[in-house]
Amino acid sequence: MPLSEHEQKLLDQIEQALYAEDPKFAASVRSARTRSRTRRSVLACVFGVLVGMALVLVGLVAQIIALSVVGFVFVVLACGYAVQALRDHRSSATGAGSAGPRPTKQAGLRTRMEDRLRRRFDEG
Numbered sequence: 001m002p003l004s005e006h007e008q009k010l011l012d013q014i015e016q017a018l019y020a021e022d023p024k025f026a027a028s029v030r031s032a033r034t035r036s037r038t039r040r041s042v043l044a045c046v047f048g049v050l051v052g053m054a055l056v057l058v059g060l061v062a063q064i065i066a067l068s069v070v071g072f073v074f075v076v077l078a079c080g081y082a083v084q085a086l087r088d089h090r091s092s093a094t095g096a097g098s099a100g101p102r103p104t105k106q107a108g109l110r111t112r113m114e115d116r117l118r119r120r121f122d123e124g
Contacts, residue, residue, distance in 0.1 A: 041085035048078025 003011065019026040055071025058064075 038085065041081070045078045045082040045085070048081065049075050052076075052078060 052071045052074030055074060056068045057071075059066070059068030059071055
């Protein structure tokens with residue numbers, strides 16, 4: 001049974017108060033939630049690929065082209081779902097949940113190189 005609009009607002013207020021009061025705990029709960037969601041996504045993808053491959057093999061052995069096509073579609077959909085799940089996982093790890101987007105190693109290297117170049121031109 002879904003929550004009413006009033007109950008949802010109260011739950012959101014409680015959640016925001018928890019995040020404001022204890023951000024460390026909130027971050028640990030959020031990361032645990034994403035890890036379990038990622039595990040489920042990986043298991044679903046592996047299961048989809050295995051079922052798809054089995055359907056392709058059975059279709060090839062039984063010479064039923066439609067079954068092989070359905071199996072191939074299963075494999076493609078499972079791989080697409082895996083890519084989407086990885087994108088969601090990466091965006092939640094570096095996106096809205098944290099204080100700000102973390103710079104990548106390349107951006108950090110670029111920034112350091114620019115700073116060194118500026119210092120050289122300022123000195124000389």
